[in-house]
Amino acid sequence: MSDWDKEVDILVIGSGAGGLMAALVGADNRADVLVVEKADKWGGTSATSGGGIWIPGSDVAKQAGFEDNLDDAFTYLRKLSADNVPDDNIRAYVDNAAPMLRWLMANTPVQYMAFPYPDYHAENPGGSAKGFRTHLPSPLDGKALGADIRTLRFASPAASLFGYLNWHFSETYELLYRQKGWMKNLVRNMAKYWLDLPFRLTSRKDRRLTLGNALAGGLRMALNCKGVPLWLETPLKELVREGDAVTGAVVEKGGKPYRIRARKGIVLAAGGFDKNQAMRADNAPLYPAARYSGGVTSNTGDSIVAGEAIGAGTMNMQSAWAAPVFYVPGEDRGRLCTVERALPGCIMVNQSGERFLNEAASYHVVGQQMARRQAEHGDADPCWMIFDHEYRHKFPMGPLYPLMPTAMHGKGVRSILKKGRSIEELAGRIGVDPARLSAAVSRFNAGAAKGEDPEFHRGEAAYDKMYGDFRHQPNPCLRPLDKGPFYAMPIYPGDIGTNGGLMTNARGQVVDGEGKAIPGLYAVGNNAASAMGESYPGAGVTLGPALTFGYVAARHMTGGN
Ligand code: FAD
Known part of the structure; x- marks a missing residue:
């Protein structure tokens, strides 16, 4: 050509x-x-x-x-x-x-x-x-x-x-x-x-x-x-395949198609389909919400689609780097929640007011558990992060900063923060059954006072402890929530990007459905199906x-x- x-x-x-x-x-x-x-x-x-x-x-x-x-x-x-x-x-x-x-x-x-x-x-x-x-x-x-x-x-x-x-x-x-x-x-x-x-x-x-x-x-x-x-x-629009090999690509430059030949090869490194709502619904029903993904808005799976169009195979498209996220209205992505869940003085509950996981586990495990819970019971999107007065003034909670009065936070943050003088009052504010939330908090408090979480073992694994408050013993992740006012903030089953994509081999070459390498085409990062x-x-x-x-x-x- x-x-x-x-x-x-x-x-x-x-x-x-x-x-x-x-x-x-x-x-x-x-x-x-x-x-x-x-x-x-x-x-x-x-x-x-x-x-x-x-x-x-x-x-x-x-x-x-x-x-x-x-x-x-x-x-x-x-x-x-x-x-x-x-x-x-x-x-x-x-x-x-x-x-x-x-x-x-x-x-x-x-x-x-x-x-x-x-x-x-x-x-x-x-x-x-x-x-x-x-x-x-x-x-x-x-x-x-x-x-x-x-x-x-x-x-x-x-x-x-x-x-x-x-x-x-x-x-x-x-x-x-x-x-x-x-x-x-x-x-x-x-x-x-x-x-x-x-x-x-x-x-x-x-x-x-x-x-x-x-x-x-x-x-x-x-x-x-x-x-x-x-x-x-300059977005990729399509790949050019001549015979067995990919020889170039059509990109859009200044609004017009622009054809680029690549003598040695093309590396597809255009991320996942984080922000493509339709592609998520079709491929990853467990993680349907593009809005909550932490990926950038331009990651819409274009080069996965372009790869498929010239015969590339795909793998694990149902998967994502799952994560619990806060979402501030008006923002273009979810905010990954890493540290807060492990700190003492907070718990996560579903819409039935029940804890259902170890909050301090890795964000991926927590994100997967939330997504599965939502698929099976429909009560985890969102869940609620519940925290007490001491937590509010000691530690950050997503977009909410300690030492900074609530009134000094933006309108978006203020709109998602709920407050109640008692757990029952807070439950009323977030539409959760007060008796069930109160019972869940009491159960948690009884164990936390001894540094134990018999239900979900929070604070036992090495990873949990890393983000816990090392000054707080015997368990750096556990403290009873006993003094109000109490606070709640919605937390969503989100992700920090999708991780299924084009199938590749050990050299990063894209392969077809039979596992045969397509000469001239490589894929890396979230554009490729992850080795994980x-x-x-x-x-x-x-x-x-x-x-x-x-x-x-x-x-x-x-x-x-
Ligand atoms: P990206 O970095 O997303 O790059 C893809 C690029 O391709 C984008 O610039 C996009 O605009 C462009 N693109 C899309 N379509 C086209 C097209 N048609 N033509 C041309 N260009 C296109 N992971 C870790 O391993 N460690 C961490 O510490 C970590 N921290 C994280 C913290 C946060 C808050 C978040 C949100 C994510 C984090 N991740 C972390 C996940 C990690 O950032 C992503 O998995 C990783 O950046 C993906 O890299 P990538 O090169 O595949 O894609």
């Missing part, structure tokens, strides 16, 4: 972590690379995220004194993942994750540290209760991005303070427990933000990049050094594989290092 508007070696669709990593490794192996992005902002959900990556056997974990074993990591993932995920895909991840991280840290400004963050199912064979498989990025100075910082996505409202101030994971505990020096550091960070002049006069963006902003920002800095272009507002199946083994198992398979795919395409 000769009617191409442009030719490159590698065309990358989507500018999240998976796409930027593939582009960078491709460029480093002397390929001519182009990244096209549908939105007018780059970085995808990756930039809005915590930026955590789950990497077994990394050099940095070793330096921190943690000796990992890749066979243990494989055993751990294999047991949790779905039966239809091939061993080879899991093995490829386990084997390539640490080399990927070594490469990333050597070739970009992105630096990671291993954290004592327990695996989500640390008690399973091969799991790590000590953690050190989850890694978090160090903050970066975003000034090096020049004008590109203006089009980098903001951190999620769930991962920033007041919707604009970026914070690092290590600052979470400092703020949460108002540890020594917390106010000084907060004031210093705010001063730095407001005194970033003259930039502050034209942008709300925090140029101290942390978490997902640090990951995406650092990758882009490295791409800029290599001169790799990233075109915004329907599970969530630990913090960073979505970005870790996105980066790792981006690295693997680009090396396969270029035969490079």
Whole structure:
């Protein structure tokens, strides 16, 4: 075919972590690379995220004194993942994750540290209760991005303070427990933000990049050094298949079709179908609500559809990275709830006023349980987070900040917060049977007073304890809710993205329904069916594989290092 508007070696669709990593490794192996992005902002959900990556056997974990074993990591993932995920895909991840991280840290400004963050199912064979498989990025100075910082996505409202101030994971505990020096550091960070002049006069963006902003920002800095272009507002429309192979794609540029030939291949890295309501209803009925997804609004499954149209297979489309989320009316996504559920002084109940899960379990497990409960009983969408006066003034609850009077919060937050002088009064305000809610609270309180949760075992697993209040003993996750006023806030069965998608092999190549690789086509991140199946083994198992398979795919395409 000769009617191409442009030719490159590698065309990358989507500018999240998976796409930027593939582009960078491709460029480093002397390929001519182009990244096209549908939105007018780059970085995808990756930039809005915590930026955590789950990497077994990394050099940095070793330096921190943690000796990992890749066979243990494989055993751990294999047991949790779905039966239809091939061993080879899991093995490829386990084997390539640490080399990927070594490469990333050597070739970009992105630096990671291993954290004592327990695996989500640390008690399973091969799991790590000590953690050190989850890694978090160090903050970066975003000034090096020049004008590109203006089009980098903001951190999620769930991962920033007041919707604009970026914070690092290590600052979470400092703020949460108002540890020594917390106010000084907060004031210093705010001063730095407001005194970033003259930039502050034209942008709300925090140029101290942390978490997902640090990951995406650092990758882009490295791409800029290599001169790799990233075109915004250039969505993929269709793939061009000639014979067996995919040879190019049609994108939309300036409102017109634009044909790009890719000599070595195309990497589909356009995320999941997070915000495609119809696709969710058809494929993932357990997770029907696009509104509650934490994914960015431009993730509508376009490149899964484009892949299917040229014969690619799909897998586990029913699945999502499930999570309980708060939803503030008017916002374009749900706010992931991670820490709050484990802190003492709160419980979650369904619309019948009953607890039905261990609130402190990982967000994925809680999200799945809520979704299943809703499908089976119709009383968990929303559930209610119930908390007492002490909790209200000590800890945040989603968008509600401690030490800040309710009246100082936005209208959206005020509209979802309910208050009652007693549990019975609160029950009336949220339409729950007062007697049942009161009985559930009494049952919980009786156990919590002894540091026990005989019904759901909250605070027993290593992961539960990590987010509990370590100062509160004997169980850092449990305290009776005994002094009013009491509060309630709706919490929804949501997700942080879908994770079923195009079927790929251990090299990141897209395969057809029979498992045969389609030459010239690769998929990474949430665009591909995850090697985790329907599970969530630990913090960073979505970005870790996105980066790792981006690295693997680009090396396969270029035969490079
Ligand atoms: P994305 O980062 O979403 O990138 C996809 C890009 O493709 C987007 O920019 C999109 O606009 C673009 N695109 C879509 N359609 C087209 C098209 N037709 N043409 C061109 N471009 C297109 N995961 C972790 O592992 N660790 C964490 O710490 C973590 N924290 C999180 C915190 C929050 C608050 C949230 C919401 C999520 C978190 N996640 C985390 C999940 C993680 O962010 C996502 O799973 C991950 O970012 C997906 O990466 P991706 O590269 O596949 O897609």
